[in-house]
Every structure is written in structure tokens, then in C-alpha cells.
Amino acid sequence: MTARPLASAQVPPSVLDVLRKSAAYLAAKGVPEARLDAELLVARALNCDRLALYLAFDRPLAETELAACRAAIRRRARREPVQHILGDQAFRALTLEVTADTLVPRPETEEVVDHVLAEVDRLMTAGVAAPALLDLGTGSGCIALAVATERPAARVTAVDQSAAALAVARRNAVRAGASVRFLQGDWYAPLEAAERFHLIVSNPPYLTPVEWEAAQPEVRDFEPRAALVGGDDGLDAYRHILEDAPARLHPGGGVVVEIGHTQGEAVAAIARRAGFDDVRRERDMEGRERAVIARGAVRGG
Ligand SMILES: C[S@@+](CC[C@H](N)C(=O)[O-])C[C@H]1O[C@@H](n2cnc3c(N)ncnc32)[C@H](O)[C@@H]1O
Structure with a gap:
């Protein structure tokens, strides 16, 4: 079965569900460091930092949050740099x-x-x-x-x-x-x-x-x-x-x-x-x- 970006489900997916599916989807598209990028993009869509994701694995995502995650993950799957999607880079x-x-x-x-x-x-x-x-x-x-x-x-x-x-x-x-x-x-x-x-x-x-x-x-x-x-x-x-x-x-x-x-x-x-x-x-x-x-x-x- 081909990986799909965050297909809609009856039950709202949790943070962990979204991370796992996003990382698998990005990896299938050849993105290096797929899990890290999934974390960065999901964290930004949820307006939190990466560490906070680990403290909220079970939290269900609202439809608007899910849409923001989907949009970001699709861009990354097309190999757009994660920094362009986030809009910034630490230096x-x-x-x-x-x-x-x-x-x-x-x-x-x-x-x-x-x-x-x-x-x-x-x-x-x-x-x-x-x-x-x-x-x-x-x-x-x-x-x-x-x-x-x-x-x-x-x-x-x-x-x-x-x-x-x-x-x-x-x-x-x-x-x-x-x-x-x-x-x-x-x-x-x-x-x-x-x-x-x-x-x-x-x-x-x-x-x-x-x-x-x-x-x-x-x-x-x-x-x-x-x-x-x-x-x-x-x-x-x-x-x-x-x-x-x-x-x-x-x-x-x-x-x-x-x-x-x-x-x-x-x-x-x-x-x-x-x-x-x-x-x-x-x-x-x-x-x-x-x-x-x-x-x-x-x-x-
Ligand atoms: C490798 S990037 C480096 C950007 C930044 N200094 C950095 O380290 O991330 C090279 C930069 O040189 C600029 N550049 C290329 N040719 C140039 C030229 N003839 N005169 C002035 N800037 C030029 C490019 O527009 C680009 O911003």
C-alpha cells in the first residue's frame, strides 16, 4: 500500500498518529531525516516546540490543525526545504x-x-x-x-x-x-x-x-x-x-x-x-x- 499523507479518519488522529504517518510518508518520498522534519512541521502547525509534542502524544488534533499539518507535509514531500516551509532558520x-x-x-x-x-x-x-x-x-x-x-x-x-x-x-x-x-x-x-x-x-x-x-x-x-x-x-x-x-x-x-x-x-x-x-x-x-x-x-x- 502506498503511504498517504494523513488520510482523514473517523476518530481524530492523535499527535503520535500524525507524526508516525507523516514520517512514513516523507520517508517514502525520499526525504532525508523524515522523522525530524515531520516533528518540526507538526510542531509548527500546532504552534508548539518539538519537545512539547513528546508531552502530548495522545492529544487529538482539531480538523484545522490536521489541515495545517497536511499542507506542510505535502510541501516537504515535494522536497521543498523544511526551512522554506517554516519560514525561518536558527543561525x-x-x-x-x-x-x-x-x-x-x-x-x-x-x-x-x-x-x-x-x-x-x-x-x-x-x-x-x-x-x-x-x-x-x-x-x-x-x-x-x-x-x-x-x-x-x-x-x-x-x-x-x-x-x-x-x-x-x-x-x-x-x-x-x-x-x-x-x-x-x-x-x-x-x-x-x-x-x-x-x-x-x-x-x-x-x-x-x-x-x-x-x-x-x-x-x-x-x-x-x-x-x-x-x-x-x-x-x-x-x-x-x-x-x-x-x-x-x-x-x-x-x-x-x-x-x-x-x-x-x-x-x-x-x-x-x-x-x-x-x-x-x-x-x-x-x-x-x-x-x-x-x-x-x-x-x-
Ligand atoms: C552562497 S550564498 C551565501 C549567502 C549567505 N552569505 C550565507 O552564508 O548563507 C551567495 C550569495 O552571493 C550573492 N551573489 C552572487 N553573485 C554575486 C555578485 N556578483 N555580487 C554580489 N552578490 C552576489 C547571491 O545572491 C547569494 O546571496
């Missing part, structure tokens, strides 16, 4: 709005923010009281807003070419109570000619078209391609960002970029060619290369 201490116009902020990017904060702290220790930070390709605003809220002394500018993504990022700034200057345009283009920063950070598009084609449906069919694909070799954005970075940095400034886990050597080489003489590669908690940190630009200032 460090923030809860960020996400839509189909923004990349869903990833856990590995939360780790990259640790490197960014370490660089901000290094600058402040060196006497830069209010470091100027530029986040290129801000998307939902996750990196810019994490820095602005966790290091309020930093002066944060965030750029994206997508007006729709920037609208989401601006709403997220209001939600976070953070002060960030948002600019629309192609990488450095919207900046004043003489503007310099102490730190340039970016999680740019870094997939090749072939990797994008092979990605999960959640990514390929629902996230913006322009947020993901970085030219034929996946490195176009690094070339743009790193080659122009030295001219945009104050002396002693640096760059932190997130990378795909196979790109460490290539991105480090681009950074060295751009004039950085102190280039470091950092791994994430899974042991995969995830960030390149570049300092010592010879053209700084």
Missing part, C-alpha cells in the same frame, strides 16, 4: 527569515563566523576600536548580522546583487535589532571608490554547474542558482573577491572566505596570487576544509 543566536530568494544559512557557515569573530577580536586587540567589516554576498544577512550582534563595535556593510535577498536581510536586521548597512550590486561595485575595510568576509557561490545538477532536490529545485554556482570551475567569485580585496583593505586587514571542501588549495593559491602572504586553511567540525583566511596583502592601504 547562532539568531532566528532568521529565509525565503526562496535566499540561501538557507548552513551550520558550517556558523563555524566560519567563529573565524570571522576571531579576526575581529585580533583587530580590536591591535587597537582598531571599531573594525569596518564587509560581507560580500550576504543572502539572508546571516554572517553580517551574527557579527553585528556578537561584536556590536564592528561597523558592518553587507552587499548582495539580489534585491530580493537584500529585502529579506533587511527584515532580518530589524528582527535582530542590528545595525548593518546594506548595498545592492556586483561585489565591490556599490562601494565608494575610496572605501576601505579591516575585514572582508564572504560565503560566495562555489558549486560547479555539474555539482549543482547533482545536488539534492532541496538545493537544486528550491534555492537560487545564482547563490550557488560560481562559474565553470566554481571559483569565479573567489577570483573577483580576492583579486580586488587588497585594494579594499586597510593595512593589517584580512579576508575570510567560506569554501567548498575540495577548494582549499585552489582558493589559497588565488589569495597568494592576489598578494596575500599569510594564507591559512581551516577545517570544520567534520574535518573538512571550510575556510580560507588571508592576511598580509602587499597592496593594503
Whole structure:
């Protein structure tokens, strides 16, 4: 028998019934982590958190609650990202709005923010009281807003070419109570000619078209391609960002970029060619290369 999403029954189904049927239905549709997603979506439909579901397994659902669960589970079964259905995603201490116009902020990017904060702290220790930070390709605003809220002394500018993504990022700034200057345009283009920063950070598009084609449906069919694909070799954005970075940095400034886990050597080489003489590669908690940190630009200032 094929799994069906929460078929109507004479007796109102309980929370546990709905969870079991939803998880089985999602699993049958190939959804990874089907039970977790069922819990997240049912909890949101019932306006409670996941833990509360476990304390209410026997509670019968009202018809309106059941309809809300059905609608959400059907969307997830079509492989729409759970964050698009929920409309938000936790990122460090923030809860960020996400839509189909923004990349869903990833856990590995939360780790990259640790490197960014370490660089901000290094600058402040060196006497830069209010470091100027530029986040290129801000998307939902996750990196810019994490820095602005966790290091309020930093002066944060965030750029994206997508007006729709920037609208989401601006709403997220209001939600976070953070002060960030948002600019629309192609990488450095919207900046004043003489503007310099102490730190340039970016999680740019870094997939090749072939990797994008092979990605999960959640990514390929629902996230913006322009947020993901970085030219034929996946490195176009690094070339743009790193080659122009030295001219945009104050002396002693640096760059932190997130990378795909196979790109460490290539991105480090681009950074060295751009004039950085102190280039470091950092791994994430899974042991995969995830960030390149570049300092010592010879053209700084
Ligand atoms: C991989 S997403 C990262 C979004 C966000 N920083 C994050 O970590 O979740 C890359 C972002 O770069 C933006 N982008 C792509 N090309 C760009 C360009 N030429 N100039 C400015 N932004 C660009 C995309 O719109 C997208 O928001």
C-alpha cells in the first residue's frame, strides 16, 4: 500500500498518529531525516516546540490543525526545504527569515563566523576600536548580522546583487535589532571608490554547474542558482573577491572566505596570487576544509 499523507479518519488522529504517518510518508518520498522534519512541521502547525509534542502524544488534533499539518507535509514531500516551509532558520543566536530568494544559512557557515569573530577580536586587540567589516554576498544577512550582534563595535556593510535577498536581510536586521548597512550590486561595485575595510568576509557561490545538477532536490529545485554556482570551475567569485580585496583593505586587514571542501588549495593559491602572504586553511567540525583566511596583502592601504 502506498503511504498517504494523513488520510482523514473517523476518530481524530492523535499527535503520535500524525507524526508516525507523516514520517512514513516523507520517508517514502525520499526525504532525508523524515522523522525530524515531520516533528518540526507538526510542531509548527500546532504552534508548539518539538519537545512539547513528546508531552502530548495522545492529544487529538482539531480538523484545522490536521489541515495545517497536511499542507506542510505535502510541501516537504515535494522536497521543498523544511526551512522554506517554516519560514525561518536558527543561525547562532539568531532566528532568521529565509525565503526562496535566499540561501538557507548552513551550520558550517556558523563555524566560519567563529573565524570571522576571531579576526575581529585580533583587530580590536591591535587597537582598531571599531573594525569596518564587509560581507560580500550576504543572502539572508546571516554572517553580517551574527557579527553585528556578537561584536556590536564592528561597523558592518553587507552587499548582495539580489534585491530580493537584500529585502529579506533587511527584515532580518530589524528582527535582530542590528545595525548593518546594506548595498545592492556586483561585489565591490556599490562601494565608494575610496572605501576601505579591516575585514572582508564572504560565503560566495562555489558549486560547479555539474555539482549543482547533482545536488539534492532541496538545493537544486528550491534555492537560487545564482547563490550557488560560481562559474565553470566554481571559483569565479573567489577570483573577483580576492583579486580586488587588497585594494579594499586597510593595512593589517584580512579576508575570510567560506569554501567548498575540495577548494582549499585552489582558493589559497588565488589569495597568494592576489598578494596575500599569510594564507591559512581551516577545517570544520567534520574535518573538512571550510575556510580560507588571508592576511598580509602587499597592496593594503
Ligand atoms: C552562497 S550564498 C551565501 C549567502 C549567505 N552569505 C550565507 O552564508 O548563507 C551567495 C550569495 O552571493 C550573492 N551573489 C552572487 N553573485 C554575486 C555578485 N556578483 N555580487 C554580489 N552578490 C552576489 C547571491 O545572491 C547569494 O546571496
